[in-house]
Amino acid sequence: MNNTVKESFSDSARGAVPGRAPGPPGPPGPAALAAKVRTMAPSMTRSMQRVAEAVAGDPAGCAQLTVTGLAERTGTSEATVVRTSRLLGYPGYRDLRLALAGLAAQQASGAAPSVTADIAVDDPIEDVIAKLAHDERQTLADTAAGLDPGQVEAAVHAMSSAHRIDVYGAGASALVAQDLVQKLLRIGLVAHAHPDPHLAVTTAVQLSSGDVAIAITHSGRTVDVIEPLRVAFDHGATTVAVTGRPDGEIAQYADHVLTTSTARESELRPAAMSSRTGQLLVVDCLFIGVAQRTYETAAPALSASYEALAHRHSPRQR
Incomplete structure (x- = not known):
């Protein structure tokens, strides 16, 4: 057998268990929160979008807010905040706040992207390369998360x-x-x-x-x-x-x-x-x-x- 082929696969590859349904997914971790917002926001109501945009745009600030505080900041209701939390995959707002705190810590450590992928018609080619490379990395990371x-x-x-x-x-x-x-x-x-x-x-x-x-x-x-x-x-x-x-x-x-x-x-x-x-x-x-x-x-x-x-x-x- 071709050794190159053989080394392409893990020797510990295992099969799925027949007849066993996959368990329910847990709440998204901090790395997945921003990706979840980008995926779900277009299908949300406008009031829920305001909540989602707020937590994605300022996770550190929103992590410090109570459910009442976030509702006031976004001009929505406490019920809307809770519904948005659940739509994003969290059992309740407390779980969302924990994820927001984790995301804020990642951003503080420099893990958050520092460039945007918006390409202008007059961008030099080196900027186009950098922006496209960033966008590809972010898309892969968001999809994996x-x-x-x-x-x-x-x-x-x-x-x-x-x-x-x-x-x-x-x-x-x-x-x-x-x-x-x-x-x-x-x-x-x-x-x-x-x-x-x-x-x-x-x-x-x-x-x-x-x-x-x-x-x-x-x-x-x-x-x-x-x-x-x-x-x-x-x-x-x-x-x-x-x-x-x-x-x-x-x-x-x-x-x-x-x-x-x-x-x-x-x-x-x-x-x-x-x-x-x-x-x-x-x-x-x-x-x-x-x-x-x-x-x-x-x-x-x-x-x-x-x-x-x-x-x-x-x-x-x-």
């Missing part, structure tokens, strides 16, 4: 034993779907990407229990992606949504929801570019998880693909 390991584990378990895996995406997300399919094919799985929405729906009809359908959509509202996932869901396939809007319509038809960071859109960098970074991280997590759990067959398949490509690129023997 917001991912529920239990949901990832469940999706990986379903994919590892699937008869067939169909992946749907439109526009930039179609590129991510194709990336996942290419990875899965190289470890011997049966996988298909369907950028054509009509073909996606007609093939989704053929899925059933034991198959997996994965939809990739940042907005959670892309009809061309929602419809085939709905059909796959109705026909009994295990369904997975990779989305920046876990409360979007796509979640209605997903057994497992994997949340990506909300893209920071600007005039020169549309959301499709930013969101793809988080999507690719989730795709890599799924691929490595599946490869770990199917190591006995995945490693030889990868080795064979490496050898085939090496042979193709080497000078032909006459």
Whole structure:
């Protein structure tokens, strides 16, 4: 077996426990709080947005406030503060205050970003490079902090034993779907990407229990992606949504929801570019998880693909 391939996977790779549902996720830690606010704020009511924007903008100051104090500062009610805390994943406001104190400590230590990713039309190229690099790092960190390991584990378990895996995406997300399919094919799985929405729906009809359908959509509202996932869901396939809007319509038809960071859109960098970074991280997590759990067959398949490509690129023997 190719040693390079063998070293790519952990010797301690373990499989998911069949039949065991993932436990409920705990409250987000300090590192995940800012990412959670960015992800959830667009779908909140305006009053809840004011609370979310306040805690994200001044975690140190808000950590010192009682629920009454934060309500007064944001011009909302105590009930709104509590509802916002729960929507962000905390049992109550006290838990949110603890996370705010932790986030404030991280910012005081210099962990908070010092540059923004807003790119101006007259920025020199060195500033463009720095801002894009920062934005990519922040998107990856936010996505990692917001991912529920239990949901990832469940999706990986379903994919590892699937008869067939169909992946749907439109526009930039179609590129991510194709990336996942290419990875899965190289470890011997049966996988298909369907950028054509009509073909996606007609093939989704053929899925059933034991198959997996994965939809990739940042907005959670892309009809061309929602419809085939709905059909796959109705026909009994295990369904997975990779989305920046876990409360979007796509979640209605997903057994497992994997949340990506909300893209920071600007005039020169549309959301499709930013969101793809988080999507690719989730795709890599799924691929490595599946490869770990199917190591006995995945490693030889990868080795064979490496050898085939090496042979193709080497000078032909006459």
